[in-house]
Amino acid sequence: MQEQDSKTIIERVKDAMINIVNYTKIGQQESNGKTTGINAKRQQITSKLIDLLLKDEDNLCVVDIDIHKDKSLEEIDKIRQNLIDSLPPNVGLVKTAHGGLYIYCNRNYYRLPSNRNVKVTITDCFDIDVFAQMTKYKIENGQETKEIIQNRVVAPNTQHDRVYGEQINDDGAIEQKNDELASACVDGLKNLDIHKYPQLINVEVSLLRIFCGLYGITNESIRAEGIGNIRKFNKLTVNADKNYGQASSNGDRKPNPWILTKILRYHNNDYYEQIIKPLLKKNYEAK
Structure with missing residues (x-):
């Protein structure tokens, strides 16, 4: 050895x-x-x-x-x-x-x-x-x-969680967002440049991550509103628009609603600080 x-x-x-x-x-x-x-x-x-x-x-x-x-x-x-x-x-x-x-x-x-x-x-x-x-x-x-x-x-002997943000239970399950927070996230997903290929989340918004976040919302009406808003209120690149259906299918297989808070923190920070962060804090303190 x-x-x-x-x-x-x-x-x-x-x-x-x-x-x-x-x-x-x-x-x-x-x-x-x-x-x-x-x-x-x-x-x-x-x-x-x-x-x-x-x-x-x-x-x-x-x-x-x-x-x-x-x-x-x-x-x-x-x-x-x-x-x-x-x-x-x-x-x-x-x-x-x-x-x-x-x-x-x-x-x-x-x-x-x-x-x-x-x-x-x-x-x-x-x-x-x-x-x-x-x-x-x-x-x-x-x-x-x-x-x-x-x-x-x-690294070994470490964990990844956050005080205000994605909440992960001890058994590894991702906690669901309540309707108030989910709706607020959907409302903030506007005026974004959405790309096809996923880069680091702090660099650009990818269509796949949008779908992963939206499919993680359990309230069907809020989820449907968010999906309808993707093209309505945002600018998709040509490649993102061409691969809309594929991204939707892939996002459905990896749902995680907390991706939306990350997207807003990096790409709509004023909205995140004024609307999302206070809701995250309220939810955390209520636990």
């Missing part, structure tokens, strides 16, 4: 820990406290990530098991436990907010195609992504550029 493999996961990644700022993957390195990519006066450290780029060794990888959200909580728990039972004892495990698994293990220097390998396996119950540090710089037209690839994953 190599020396690095005899260490705990925390020991192996201790110099690669990144503080999450304002619940995004925009963070700051723990060692120097220097902020990157966010206004320091608005900074709020809320959790931790591992930046795989900063690790001294590159044998550690993270396998992300995304259990399908259409399963009941009992089915998700059973699927997750069956996966755990099939794993060797020397891997690190983290239960995700949605009931899936992050598995920290060695890749035994197997050469992966890229840093982020999405849906390498698709089953009837779950999808598998694999994250590792294979390349440091982006490749364009077959040439290595000077642009560093951000490669961050959730």
Whole structure:
């Protein structure tokens, strides 16, 4: 066994820990406290990530098991436990907010195609992504550029929640928005430039995320109003408009109403501060 493999996961990644700022993957390195990519006066450290780029060794990888959200909580728990039972004892495990698994293990220097390998396996119950540090710089037209690839994953022994915003129960279920908050979110989704391809949520609004948020609203009339408002009150790019039906279908499979609050926070901030944030605070204090 190599020396690095005899260490705990925390020991192996201790110099690669990144503080999450304002619940995004925009963070700051723990060692120097220097902020990157966010206004320091608005900074709020809320959790931790591992930046795989900063690790001294590159044998550690993270396998992300995304259990399908259409399963009941009992089915998700059973699927997750069956996966755990099939794993060797020397891997690190983290239960995700949605009931899936992050598995920290060695890749035994197997050469992966890229840093982020999405849906390498698709089953009837779950999808598998694999994250590792294979390349440091982006490749364009077959040439290595000077642009560093951000490669961050959730750190072990941490959790992702927020004081005012997405509420996740201990069993991994996403709490539903009440009608007042859901209606307020729908009313705020206006005058937005909506794109087809999902970028970071703080960069632009994607049609898929809009649908994911709207399909997470349980009140059918409020949901229908929100869907009707997409084209009525917003500007869709040509590609977004062409792929409207596909985005709607995909969004229905991954409903999460709290995406809407994120969209409003980044892209209609005045409305978020004046309307949404007070409602979030009221709901939180009522718990």
